[in-house]
Amino acid sequence: MKLKLGTRYKRNDGLPFSFGEPYGEFVGRTAQGWPRFDLPGRKTCAVNGTDDGFSQVFGHVVVLSGGMDSTVALYNAVDKLGKENVRAITFNYGSKHNAKEYRCASNTCEELGVLHQRIDLPFVDALFKSDLLISGGGIPDGHYADENMKSTVVPFRNGIMLSIACGLAESWAFDCVVIGNHEGDHAIYPDCTTGFIDSMGLAMRDGTYKQIELISPFNRIRKEDIAVIGDRLGVNWNETYSCYKGDVEHCGTCGTCTERKEAFEIAGIEDPTTYKN
Numbered sequence: 001m002k003l004k005l006g007t008r009y010k011r012n013d014g015l016p017f018s019f020g021e022p023y024g025e026f027v028g029r030t031a032q033g034w035p036r037f038d039l040p041g042r043k044t045c046a047v048n049g050t051d052d053g054f055s056q057v058f059g060h061v062v063v064l065s066g067g068m069d070s071t072v073a074l075y076n077a078v079d080k081l082g083k084e085n086v087r088a089i090t091f092n093y094g095s096k097h098n099a100k101e102y103r104c105a106s107n108t109c110e111e112l113g114v115l116h117q118r119i120d121l122p123f124v125d126a127l128f129k130s131d132l133l134i135s136g137g138g139i140p141d142g143h144y145a146d147e148n149m150k151s152t153v154v155p156f157r158n159g160i161m162l163s164i165a166c167g168l169a170e171s172w173a174f175d176c177v178v179i180g181n182h183e184g185d186h187a188i189y190p191d192c193t194t195g196f197i198d199s200m201g202l203a204m205r206d207g208t209y210k211q212i213e214l215i216s217p218f219n220r221i222r223k224e225d226i227a228v229i230g231d232r233l234g235v236n237w238n239e240t241y242s243c244y245k246g247d248v249e250h251c252g253t254c255g256t257c258t259e260r261k262e263a264f265e266i267a268g269i270e271d272p273t274t275y276k277n
């Protein structure tokens, strides 16, 4: 069966599955050296929809913020494809926590031996309206899904970053762009929803000679699941940073700190983070 981009399928366990999400485990390589993934309920998962059921997707560009989710996405890509087939890009767009995040992203790439590209987008802080930016107001405390957290949304941030990542992937002759959004992001971020990911994936595929694929491995799972995957992959959590306030230590009360604490707690994994509160 040939999978179609933007089409929603159902796995045998009833969970929806959007083409482009590499569910399942890496189970080896084809004779040509392409990675194969096992998808529950299917014999093999064709990440790019090839008829033979084997993935022919190689070369992943991971959008790495330095937070938990994208760091696990990077470890995951390196684990499945090998560091030589993975590159990371980090955007410096003037958020309050960019400097802290960038240092973590840089250290993680060094630890993993992955090439790391920094991209500065100074116009975002200068022109966009968001409390996440240095130019914006204070960061609200509370739960991530609370209405007041919407003030921290940077308009169309993922659309902008993915467009640049896609252009870079084509320039580098890489095949895929990986984004670490997850189900919990859907509540307040319009550019993290499944609809957005599917549409953006289609645009990237149609807009490039190489038909660049967008992979969102965590689109249907929650942050605590990402913590479990990261734990299994041996992620160095000390080199991840979440707090929107951007201080040396995590504040412990903003939306992302709350979400980070909860993820470790629900996953039953020891949280090495030092919180102020």
Ligand SMILES: [Zn+2]
Residues within 6 Å of the ligand: 242, 243, 244, 245, 250, 251, 252, 253, 254, 255, 256, 257, 258
């Ligand atoms: Zn915080």
